[in-house]
Amino acid sequence: MSKRRNFIKSAVGLGAGASMGAMAxxxxxxxxxxxxxxxxxxxxxxxxxxxxxxxEARKDPLAFGGDIKEQTRTILExxxxxxxxMGSSLDKVLKATVFLADVKxxxxxxxxVYAQYFPKDAPARxxxxxQFPDTATRVEIExxxxxx
Numbered sequence: 742m743s744k745r746r747n748f749i750k751s752a753v754g755l756g757a758g759a760s761m762g763a764m765a766x767x768x769x770x771x772x773x774x775x776x777x778x779x780x781x782x783x784x785x786x787x788x789x790x791x792x793x794x795x796x797e798a799r800k801d802p803l804a805f806g807g808d809i810k811e812q813t814r815t816i817l818e819x820x821x822x823x824x825x826x827m828g829s830s831l832d833k834v835l836k837a838t839v840f841l842a843d844v845k846x847x848x849x850x851x852x853x854v855y856a857q858y859f860p861k862d863a864p865a866r867x868x869x870x871x872q873f874p875d876t877a878t879r880v881e882i883e884x885x886x887x888x889x
Contacts, residue, residue: 776888778823786827786888790840790881791816798877806877809847813854816882821858824886833887834864840881844870851880 773780779788793815798806807815821831839855841847848868856863864884873881 776823777826778819779883781827781888784887784889786824786829786884786886788820788823788884788886790838790883791819792878792881793819794875794877802875802877804877806875806879809841809850809879810854812879813851813882816880817854817858820882820884824884824888827888829886829888831858831886834859834884835887836885837864837866838883839866839868840871840873841868842871842873842879844868847879 773782775781776786778791779786781787793812794806795804795811798804806812817831820834824830824833839851841851851868871881
């Protein structure tokens with residue numbers, strides 16, 4: 742059995758098929774507390790959507806914001822740091838939602854980088870095409886993770 746599946750089963754005492762019930766049970770009292778990059782309720786962390794646009798492109802709309810691979814790597818490094826600051830890790834991510842500016846042509850390149858951060862037993866994931874309010878943003882990722 743995979744490390745992630747073992748973790749989920751041990752963390753909530755339920756089978757892998759009961760993920761929604763597991764999330765509800767893990768949420769505890771439902772009280773939300775601020776956490777780096779999102780909020781925490783019980784043993785669950787819900788991140789805000791994070792983008793990986795280069796800092797210079799945030800100031801100058803004509804500057805290059807980075808390609809899809811660079812932005813994906815930047816985002817996942819930020820998520821990794823946020824989780825580690827709470828004593829968790831990318832291994833504890835249960836669900837990811839990926840928003841892509843061009844899902845048809847950039848999803849494969851994003852997947853190449855994403856697979857480096859989740860090489861085995863990746864979390865549940867949805868990838869959705871969206872229209873960002875700027876041209877520099879190629880991808881945004883939000884996570885749900887278990888925190889001790």
